[in-house]
Amino acid sequence: MKLKFIEEKIFDLLMILSTVAIGGVFISIIWTIVKTGAGHLSWSMISQLPSGGFYLGKEGGILNAIVGSLMVVLSSAFLGLMISIPIVFYINVYRKRTSRLSYFSRLSFDVLYGIPSIVYGAFAFTIMIFFGLKTSLLGGIIVITLLIIPIFVRTMDEVAKSVSKDLLEATYSLGATRLEACKVVLRQIAPGIATATLLAIGRAIGDTAGVLFTAGFTDNIPTALNDPAATLSLSVFFQMSSPIPEVRERAYAAALLLTVIVLILSITSRVITNRFSKNRIK
Numbered sequence: 001m002k003l004k005f006i007e008e009k010i011f012d013l014l015m016i017l018s019t020v021a022i023g024g025v026f027i028s029i030i031w032t033i034v035k036t037g038a039g040h041l042s043w044s045m046i047s048q049l050p051s052g053g054f055y056l057g058k059e060g061g062i063l064n065a066i067v068g069s070l071m072v073v074l075s076s077a078f079l080g081l082m083i084s085i086p087i088v089f090y091i092n093v094y095r096k097r098t099s100r101l102s103y104f105s106r107l108s109f110d111v112l113y114g115i116p117s118i119v120y121g122a123f124a125f126t127i128m129i130f131f132g133l134k135t136s137l138l139g140g141i142i143v144i145t146l147l148i149i150p151i152f153v154r155t156m157d158e159v160a161k162s163v164s165k166d167l168l169e170a171t172y173s174l175g176a177t178r179l180e181a182c183k184v185v186l187r188q189i190a191p192g193i194a195t196a197t198l199l200a201i202g203r204a205i206g207d208t209a210g211v212l213f214t215a216g217f218t219d220n221i222p223t224a225l226n227d228p229a230a231t232l233s234l235s236v237f238f239q240m241s242s243p244i245p246e247v248r249e250r251a252y253a254a255a256l257l258l259t260v261i262v263l264i265l266s267i268t269s270r271v272i273t274n275r276f277s278k279n280r281i282k
Helices: 002-040 043-047 063-094 100-114 117-130 137-161 165-173 178-188 190-205 209-214 232-240 245-277
Strands: none
Touching: 002 245, 043 063, 043 245, 063 100, 063 137, 063 178, 063 190, 063 232, 100 137, 117 137, 117 209, 137 178, 137 190, 137 209, 165 178, 178 190, 190 245, 209 232, 232 245
């Protein structure tokens, strides 16, 4: 009994130390970004396009990157949902959850979930070369869609697996078709869809490696799918690469804006999930 007590205390201490270490790293990152970037973040920086010498320390802003990020991320999120929801329904309603195909699908998406974004960027770039496409808004949408589909599928699948089998059997016993059963499941996995969407957007808006190969970069707002598009993450990357101190400080301001967006998405995800969960059948 004494040995078990000692082991428990050791693991309690390790958990506390791990929590403190992670919390310390998080606070350090946020403090560095806020301390360096807050003084350079202004309305003019958010509302203006970059002038000719913005990345050389002259006047201008990052409106092109903000709009470009929204165009890439929102389009990718829509496409990702349209592809992922049918997959989730197929492996949970049309097929048995424990079937080999469902197991292999989950394993495949687990592997895809862990692949670095730069690999997705290289793959999407290969596709673009094959079809003769240039770096553009369309290229950015393609790579981000590929990147977030595994997030959508695995997040929604975990929620769909928690839907009671009795609920599906009761639905079928009333003469419902599989399509009608999908509508029942859809209502139950609404929290998962909301959470998956916000998690995917949070991952997508901060990606740099993927869009570096595919979206290109421009000081203008894209007006067509074949126009190059700037993103916030690329704006931070290029500014941090500058030898000019003022430009690097602006990079922290852009990073602060990006951090605030991701933080808002995370909080919204929690709120929406809790709200939808009240309507779930348990």
